[in-house]
Amino acid sequence: MSDRKPSNLDIANEEAFRRMTSADPVLVDILPAREVVPGMNKRIVLTSGPALAWREYEGGQRQGIIGGVIYEGWASNADEAVALLDSGEVAVGACQDHSCVGSLAGIYTPSMPVFVVEDRASGQRAFCNMYEGKSRKRLNYGIYDDVVRDQLKLVEYVLAPTIAAAVREMGGVPLKPIMIRSLNMGDELHSRNTAASLLFARELFPSFLRLYGELGEAVQKTIELLTEDNYFFLRLSMASSKVAADLAHGVEGSSLVTAMAFNCKEFAIRVSGIDGWIRGPHAAVEAKLFDGHDESEITWMGGESPITETIGLGGFAQAGAPTLQAYQGGSYAAMMERNESLYRITHGENPDFKLAVFAYRGTPTGIDVFRVLEERVLPVMDIGIAGKGGGQIGAGIVSAPVECFQKAAALYKELYPQ
Amino acid sequence: MSDRKPSNLDIANEEAFRRMTSADPVLVDILPAREVVPGMNKRIVLTSGPALAWREYEGGQRQGIIGGVIYEGWASNADEAVALLDSGEVAVGACQDHSCVGSLAGIYTPSMPVFVVEDRASGQRAFCNMYEGKSRKRLNYGIYDDVVRDQLKLVEYVLAPTIAAAVREMGGVPLKPIMIRSLNMGDELHSRNTAASLLFARELFPSFLRLYGELGEAVQKTIELLTEDNYFFLRLSMASSKVAADLAHGVEGSSLVTAMAFNCKEFAIRVSGIDGWIRGPHAAVEAKLFDGHDESEITWMGGESPITETIGLGGFAQAGAPTLQAYQGGSYAAMMERNESLYRITHGENPDFKLAVFAYRGTPTGIDVFRVLEERVLPVMDIGIAGKGGGQIGAGIVSAPVECFQKAAALYKELYPQ
Structure with a gap:
């Protein structure tokens, strides 16, 4: 036993950690965003990362927003969509200001079905829209065309109502038990969600x-879409992570990170005891690109899936997902070592998410701004890589920029003078 | 390129390895043993390991055989069953003499449904009966009572016909693709079959x-039984392994092992270029027992699931199954090291079964009798441990006895003098 009295910082971080790890996310429904997401019952498109003015969005992220306007039928082409956005007749919002969390560009429109994930003890909710399918061309990768529209319609008219009917019949699906099991079946719940x-x-x-008697072929198609690739569960992992991170947010005096995200212009973090996003430059990336693509094509069009790393998954559990070597590059030994190093910058070991390859040690959970700076170890994230022409061109590992943590530490010291 | 001319031994082993690894097992049907297993359309009970005379079977293996006689309704109690077995009115056979492969005591009776697994290119077939359920008391662990009977009846009347109907409708289920995927989802396909x-x-x-419309509740029950535990697929892994091993058997001049198995009295191996079983003493075991049991209870009642290790699975793929630490003991580092050491005694690396944790190296496949002796590395097997009172009391890792390999080498030199 140490005689050292815990500091206010320790106590606050312990409380944030406790809230983060006690979350018990349950999928309770799937509904159109306009019916359930706060502030979505109007002409609005949500996109990833800290909010920018509409005119600041560029590249794939801008294209994604425009695609969302057309998908809703508010405009019949890009020029009309831009006019509506320029005039403010269609608003642009930031996903996390609406309890949503965006995959890549993270385009949400009012008609899109979203997973409603709830921590039953607290009633805390988060939302995530659904995986578009295994095509590399997707709205959330900044592309909108007939193929993308058809995929989105399949999600809206077949996949979402079928899963929703099952979820309602079951009275909700607890997600944490699935997440716990999958970590020892080769998933890290960010770039690998197969199990x-x-x-x-x-x-x-x-x-x-x-x-089946009532819904027939829709059920067959849903099973196929649910299991044809590695990604379906990602959006449930993200919504679960968002619930946990939001529960941990707002603890006075806590220096634990409660979100990491980026838009086309900047990377940013949220810290439990500090209001608002803390913005910095883009992250550094080690990418493995699909055949036929090169590094000059890599672009940033937003991304909030690092909410998974924020609560001890993804890069913080990558030792459990050795197959990611093939997808995002690097050796398994490097993955183990990288995962191990993250214990130096986290508050604790996750009481539920455990890694058999580390003798069932809990994943490193609760990134502490001060430890990141002291240990000079940056949080890593497993992410998909978007190309300038739109679509996914690869995957890789990203390190959060140190500037965000430096700014956060300075802000913390202003807010909480010793 | 080496200038060394391959020896006859190299050529023969390469051929056996090629046959073993080219097997493409497909589940084609499920039928009562009497309808499909050669020599089973009579009063006979099959049991694991090299054949013994009925009177030599003891302990749990003897109890299992007696249980099989009662299960078939040939006797109404143990005394009547023993009388039938003593008089020869009910025969006792060895599983592998009938293209079957036994889990633990491996009790097969004519009415029991068996998986029919076929290599479609060659028509080579193997059979395996079905997992009895997650109760630790099972006929294949030497116990027969009302509970065990009810489990077996559930398998016979619900599980088998439902799966059979699906398999027939599908025109067969290729098993190798499932096996390949599962190895990177935490399975080694002997003691872990969850994925x-x-x-x-x-x-x-x-x-x-x-x-579902036609079969109703039987389908619901089947889904539950198929996924309620980690073991259902084991029997399919065993039958697939048996097909592959049998294809590799009988190559003149080959010193590759084509089966490892034991009965209550002895461990034994088969070698491709040598007829018959080569018998030795029991294997050494490192066990982890369930709470409330101790080592004095450990007993041998037969087992042929090491057919999986014979073709590069189980202990030969245990680096892919880190959760087995919790089940059978030992550290993950020890599992990785043990798995790695097996490359020293095997002919080659499996072209299909690959381990991400070894940078997608193929599993060590095709145990060579001579390499085992030269390298002093014994094949290891992941097995369930039976208790003297019947039932499963734990799991562990077994090393094949060196005597079998010494005898095999001597026999080989007699058969194939230089």
Whole structure:
């Protein structure tokens, strides 16, 4: 036992850590965003990262927003959409200001179905829209065309209502047990979600059987979409992570990170005891690109999936996902070492998310701004890489920029003078 | 390039390795043993390991055989069953003499449904009966009572016909793709089959939906049994392994092992270029026992699941299954090291079964009798541990006895003098 009295910082961080790790996310429904997301029952498009003025969005992120306006039928082409956005007749919002969390550009429009994920004890909710399918061309990667529209319609008219019917029949699907199991089946729940997607599908099987007489082919198609690739569960992992991170946000005096995200212009973090986003330059990336692409094509069009790393998943659990070597490059030994180094910058070990390869040690959880600076270890994130022409061109590992942590530390010292 | 001319031994082993690794097992049907297993359309009980005379079977293996006689309704109690076995009115056979492969005591009776697994190119077939369920008391662990009987009846009347209907509707289920995927989802396909069981259930699910109207609750129950634990796929892994090993058997001049198995009295191996079993003493075991049990209870009642290790799975793929630490003891570092050491005694690296944690190196495959002796590395097997009172009391890692390899080398030199 140490005689040292815990400081206010220790006490605050322990409280934020406790809130973060006690979250018990349950998928309670799937509804159109306008019916359930605060502030979405109007002409608005949400996009990833700290808010920018509409005119500041560029590249794929701008294209994604324009695509969202057309998808809603508010405009029939890009020029009309831009006019509506320029005039403010269609608003642009930041996902996390609406309890949403965006994958890549993270385009949300009012008609899009969203997962409603709730921590039942506290009632804390977060929302995430749904995976568009395995095509590399997707709205959230800054592309909108007939193929992308058809994928989104399939999600809206087939996938979402079928899963929603099962979820309602079941009275909700607890997500944490699935997440815990999948971490020892090769997932880290950011860039790899194969086992979790399968486990989620399996949870729904009994209900799908009962619904088959009524819904028929929609059920067959849904099973196919749920399990055809590695990604379906990502959006549930993100919404679960957002619930946990938001529960930990707002603890006075806490220096734990409660979000990491970026838009086309900047990377940013949120810190529990500090209001607002703390912005910095873009992150550094080690990418592995799909054949036929090169580094000059890499672009930033937003991304909030690092909410998973924020609560001890993704890069913070990558030792559990050795197959990511093939997807994002690097050796397994390097992945183990990188994962291990993150214990130096986190408040604690996750009581639920455990890694068999580390003798069932809990994943490093709760990034502490001060430890990042003291240890000179930057948080790492497993991310998909977007190309300037739109679409996914690869995957890789990103390190958060030190500037965000330096700014956060300075802000913290202003807010909480010793 | 080496100038060394390959020896006859090299050529023969390369051929056996090629046959073993080219097997493409497909589940083609599930039928009662009497309808499909050679020599089973009579009063016979099959059990694991090299054949013994009925009177030589003891302990749990003897109890299992007696249980099989009662299960078939040939006797109404143990005394009547023993009388039938003593008089020869009920025969006792060795599983592998009938293209079957036994889990633990491996009790097969004519009415029991068996998986029919076929290599379609060659028509080579193997059979395996089905997992009895997650109760620690099972016929294959030497116990027969009302509970065990009810489990077996559930398998016979619900599980087997439901899966069979789906398999027939699908025109067969290729098993190798499931096995390949599961190795990078935490399975080694002997003591851990969680992902493979889930992947198999997912393959059948579209067919289950179509059959639901006709079969109703049987489908719900089947989904539950298929995924409630880690073991369902083991019997498919065993039958697939048996097909591959049998394809590799009988190559003149080959010193590769084509089976490892034991009965209550002895451990034994088969070698491709040598007829018959080569018998030795029992294997050494490092066990982790369930709470409330101790080492004095450990007993041998037969086991042929090491057919999986024979073709590069189980202990030969345990680096892919870190969670086995919790089940069978030992550290993950020790598992990685042990797995790595097996490359020294195997002919080659599996072209299909690959381990991400070893940078996608193929699993060590094709145990060479001579390398085992030269390198002094014994094949290891992941096994379930039976207790003297019957039932499973734990799990562990077994090393094959060196005597079998010494005898095999001597026999080989007699058969193939230089």
